[in-house]
Amino acid sequence: MEVLELLRRRQAQTAEAIASQLGITPNAVRQHLTHLERDGLVKSRPVRNKRGRPCLMFSLTDRADSVFPKRYGRLASMILNELQHLGGPELVDDIFDRIAERSAEPLQTQLEGMDFDQKLERLVEWIARAGTLAEKQEIEDGVRVIIHNCPFRNTALKFPQVCTLTPRLLVKVLDATVSQEASIHRHDPFCSFIVQRPTERPQPASEAWGNP
Numbered sequence: 001m002e003v004l005e006l007l008r009r010r011q012a013q014t015a016e017a018i019a020s021q022l023g024i025t026p027n028a029v030r031q032h033l034t035h036l037e038r039d040g041l042v043k044s045r046p047v048r049n050k051r052g053r054p055c056l057m058f059s060l061t062d063r064a065d066s067v068f069p070k071r072y073g074r075l076a077s078m079i080l081n082e083l084q085h086l087g088g089p090e091l092v093d094d095i096f097d098r099i100a101e102r103s104a105e106p107l108q109t110q111l112e113g114m115d116f117d118q119k120l121e122r123l124v125e126w127i128a129r130a131g132t133l134a135e136k137q138e139i140e141d142g143v144r145v146i147i148h149n150c151p152f153r154n155t156a157l158k159f160p161q162v163c164t165l166t167p168r169l170l171v172k173v174l175d176a177t178v179s180q181e182a183s184i185h186r187h188d189p190f191c192s193f194i195v196q197r198p199t200e201r202p203q204p205a206s207e208a209w210g211n212p
Contacts (some may be wrong), residue, residue, distance in 0.1 A: 003068060004064060009066070044059075076155045100172055127166065134147050145170065147192070160185045163191060164186075176195050181193060
């Protein structure tokens, strides 16, 4: 991590310059840089000197940004706290409903023409791509959607509205009844929702059997 932090501060550096600043050998630095480059965290490019052979300059890739600490959850909690002070819980509720609505719109277009099971399968895959470890289970009452890992856990513990985002999205995309079974906000180990299958409307006799 020391090499990454140094490159963050100093931008592009040679292995020798890194070694000098960290007090270790250039060979040890080169070995470490090889591993970092293989992992996609560091990139190198040759730079010509006025004298001698070109030297390799090492710098961070965009991917390296992910290894540095982030405080997105804290910032989100601060913003939601201010919004709640301004407009009460009702304003926060409205914001999450708007987020669900905007998220549902492109999904509804993509899933047009699919049946309930196909839509639910795609929707769970979409939710899982956010790092939620989402899965679904067939149960007697319908389908259980489980989220094992909430990327918004710390914020959800303070603001229960966070936990309503997934069921709101399920309702808007599937046009189905959804109820929450378990909740991280209630200190359950995961969140789960029961999605009721739509009941088939009985066909009129003339449609079921044909007109005489």
